[in-house]
Amino acid sequence: MSKKKPRPTPVPAGSIPGLVDAHTHLASAGAKTKPDVDAMVDRALAAGVERICTVGDGLEEAESALKAAHDNDRVVAACAIHPTRAAELDQAARTRLTEMVADPRCVAVGETGIDTYWLAHDADGTASLQVQEEAFRWHIELAAASGKALMIHNREGDAEVLRILADSPRPPHVILHCFSSPLEVAREALERGYVLSFAGNVTFKRNEYLREAAALAPAGQYLIETDAPYMTPEPFRGARNEPALIGHTAKVVADARGVDVTVVASEVRETFSQVYGV
Numbered sequence: 202m203s204k205k206k207p208r209p210t211p212v213p214a215g216s217i218p219g220l221v222d223a224h225t226h227l228a229s230a231g232a233k234t235k236p237d238v239d240a241m242v243d244r245a246l247a248a249g250v251e252r253i254c255t256v257g258d259g260l261e262e263a264e265s266a267l268k269a270a271h272d273n274d275r276v277v278a279a280c281a282i283h284p285t286r287a288a289e290l291d292q293a294a295r296t297r298l299t300e301m302v303a304d305p306r307c308v309a310v311g312e313t314g315i316d317t318y319w320l321a322h323d324a325d326g327t328a329s330l331q332v333q334e335e336a337f338r339w340h341i342e343l344a345a346a347s348g349k350a351l352m353i354h355n356r357e358g359d360a361e362v363l364r365i366l367a368d369s370p371r372p373p374h375v376i377l378h379c380f381s382s383p384l385e386v387a388r389e390a391l392e393r394g395y396v397l398s399f400a401g402n403v404t405f406k407r408n409e410y411l412r413e414a415a416a417l418a419p420a421g422q423y424l425i426e427t428d429a430p431y432m433t434p435e436p437f438r439g440a441r442n443e444p445a446l447i448g449h450t451a452k453v454v455a456d457a458r459g460v461d462v463t464v465v466a467s468e469v470r471e472t473f474s475q476v477y478g479v
């Protein structure tokens with residue numbers, strides 16, 4: 202019998218005002234209906250989280266992300282087909298995604314990119330590298346043409362992501378979500394003007410290199426995110442993640458940068474406004 206995981210206690214209300222969550226999955230985290238979205242957003246607000254970008258990783262999930270963004274003022278959406286599911290990007294999906302991205306409540310094209318991890322671990326259930334690259338290129342062109350930010354998922358695909366971005370049209374903003382790559386990739390990405398978004402894994406003890414990347418990024422080129430329901434930050438690892446828990450990630454990033462957490466909150470809020478145009 203499996204024990205139900207306890208709901209973690211969020212950061213005390215008001216302790217870090219003005220936080221944002223630049224990338225989360227409200228529906229996968231359990232908020233599928235308007236009352237559930239409102240409740241999750243309210244729990245986040247009680248922990249100081251004022252704005253949330255929710256992401257759909259398939260066509261159906263993108264529809265629900267966009268609906269959440271229409272239903273709740275504090276939520277904006279990102280829409281795309283996840284690289285592992287890139288085979289789902291047929292003509293109908295392209296047509297619908299193009300419409301969704303034109304919606305003012307959709308602020309980014311994502312998550313798209315390259316995932317070789319799942320290709321290695323679940324070859325049957327994961328789109329081939331060739332299909333992923335083709336879908337990635339289509340999403341990049343959509344972001345560039347629509348003037349929306351490009352939100353990238355990169356799991357063990359550093360070389361491919363950097364190569365494909367280098368010879369593609371340039372969207373106004375490029376966000377490397379859940380940044381988990383080595384320092385030299387952080388340096389290259391920052392030099393190119395990309396934004397690094399740090400998730401709960403920046404709080405994990407072994408990931409000193411991510412804290413170094415967080416220290417390296419100038420204001421305007423870093424964000425924080427939960428990527429809920431995964432990547433729960435310390436000290437809540439093992440519990441289900443949600444936007445209310447982002448304060449812990451903010452604190453670790455602030456420590457890495459040697460500044461007060463309120464500085465990180467305000468820099469990230471400003472970057473969120475810039476890249477998402479809200």
Ligand SMILES: [Zn+2]
Binds near residue numbers: 353379
């Ligand atoms: Zn991702």
Ligand SMILES: [Zn+2]
Binds near residue numbers: 224
């Ligand atoms: Zn995600």
